[in-house]
Amino acid sequence: MDINPIVIAIPVYFLLIGIEIIYQRIQAVKSYRLKDAMTNINCGVVSQITGAFLLVVLFGLYGMVEARFAFFDIPVVWWAFPLAFVMFDFMYYWAHRLSHEINLFWAGHSVHHQSEEYNLTVALRQSSTQILWTFLFYLPLALVGIDPKVFIAAQGINLIYQFWIHTESIDKMPKWFEAIFNTPSHHRVHHARNPKYIDKNHAGTLIIWDKLFGTFVPEEEKPYYGITKPLKSWNAVWANFEHYVSIYKDFKRIPKFTDKLRLLVKKPGWLPDYMGGYNAPKQIEEGYKKFDNSTPRKLNVYVIVQFLVILVATLLFLYYLQEMNNTEKISVALTIILSVATFGVLLENRRGGRIAEYLRLIVVPVVIIYCLANLGPLWLIILLAGIYLAVSMGWFISIHRRFAMLKA
Numbered sequence: 001m002d003i004n005p006i007v008i009a010i011p012v013y014f015l016l017i018g019i020e021i022i023y024q025r026i027q028a029v030k031s032y033r034l035k036d037a038m039t040n041i042n043c044g045v046v047s048q049i050t051g052a053f054l055l056v057v058l059f060g061l062y063g064m065v066e067a068r069f070a071f072f073d074i075p076v077v078w079w080a081f082p083l084a085f086v087m088f089d090f091m092y093y094w095a096h097r098l099s100h101e102i103n104l105f106w107a108g109h110s111v112h113h114q115s116e117e118y119n120l121t122v123a124l125r126q127s128s129t130q131i132l133w134t135f136l137f138y139l140p141l142a143l144v145g146i147d148p149k150v151f152i153a154a155q156g157i158n159l160i161y162q163f164w165i166h167t168e169s170i171d172k173m174p175k176w177f178e179a180i181f182n183t184p185s186h187h188r189v190h191h192a193r194n195p196k197y198i199d200k201n202h203a204g205t206l207i208i209w210d211k212l213f214g215t216f217v218p219e220e221e222k223p224y225y226g227i228t229k230p231l232k233s234w235n236a237v238w239a240n241f242e243h244y245v246s247i248y249k250d251f252k253r254i255p256k257f258t259d260k261l262r263l264l265v266k267k268p269g270w271l272p273d274y275m276g277g278y279n280a281p282k283q284i285e286e287g288y289k290k291f292d293n294s295t296p297r298k299l300n301v302y303v304i305v306q307f308l309v310i311l312v313a314t315l316l317f318l319y320y321l322q323e324m325n326n327t328e329k330i331s332v333a334l335t336i337i338l339s340v341a342t343f344g345v346l347l348e349n350r351r352g353g354r355i356a357e358y359l360r361l362i363v364v365p366v367v368i369i370y371c372l373a374n375l376g377p378l379w380l381i382i383l384l385a386g387i388y389l390a391v392s393m394g395w396f397i398s399i400h401r402r403f404a405m406l407k408a
Helices: 005-027 034-069 080-101 103-113 120-124 130-144 148-163 175-180 184-191 208-212 242-253 257-265 297-319 326-347 352-372 378-400
Strands: none
Touching: 005 120, 005 148, 005 297, 034 120, 034 130, 034 148, 034 297, 034 326, 080 103, 080 130, 080 148, 080 208, 103 130, 103 242, 103 257, 120 148, 130 148, 242 257, 297 326, 297 378, 326 352, 352 378
């Protein structure tokens, strides 16, 4: 199987998340909230599912450019990897920086910044659309002649490195390390919404780019995490579209066509002067409370169990992706995305959650039977799917009779 190195690292990610949770319990530090952590992971699930389709096209584009238009023929030798790594990290800096400075790009990237906590699950909170805006930044590597396999390795190492810097459990690294590399301290600044920290420390691996191009700020005052306009939702699917919807609303009410276009390329928060002008980030309000809501404990337990089932299904999907036909891939992908969206609605205790969950509980067994029918005795597959349906349906019916729906 040809598997993305990031997918291979997923079990290690979850092991480290578990270690961080235990460590913080021992230290009496609280940076984890159940619903927030689940939403972070669900955003990662959606990103990996959509990426399974998008990356085929985008990596194919990279391979075509490298094969037809490369200025040099760089062989797959040892020195090609450090070259690709430094080049990728440099282009990552600019792709990342402009993802904060261009409104349309921010619509894709903002997903990663929506969490109001800072822990290792935030590293998994990735966008499903950001790659559409940033992939072109990496085509210069193809023009130079970096082989697609080397490019994928450089990309994977860069992103895997960034996992460990999403933590408050590490204060400072040695001075020489802090001077060269991106660290938890540097990256906490990047995720902060304190005005002095906004749009700083864009580095992937090497913090030297920020120091060279004037976007570096050291960590001083305590960071407050999240975006300036909090998402206030646990729905990982909505999280990917919220800022696009916000842009669309502004786009409709701006009268001049030229200003509509400016809205797309100006900084997030920009409006024409005659509509109030740029809405700059504000200081954190005294006594600000993070988004939260109340849901019955039994419902939370139910969602956690179903979430774990879908998480396992996602891992299996990613590992065996190359062995599935297109219909199976699309069926499983849509079922997982439906599940993630439904979990968000349930965690927000919305009225539509009941209908969505009943629909999901019917769809999941059907997809299980369809995709696994050729892997074993059909009667056994149907039996397992039926057990899942009966147990889950009975459990959910017993719960929803008791909990009150708080929102329309």
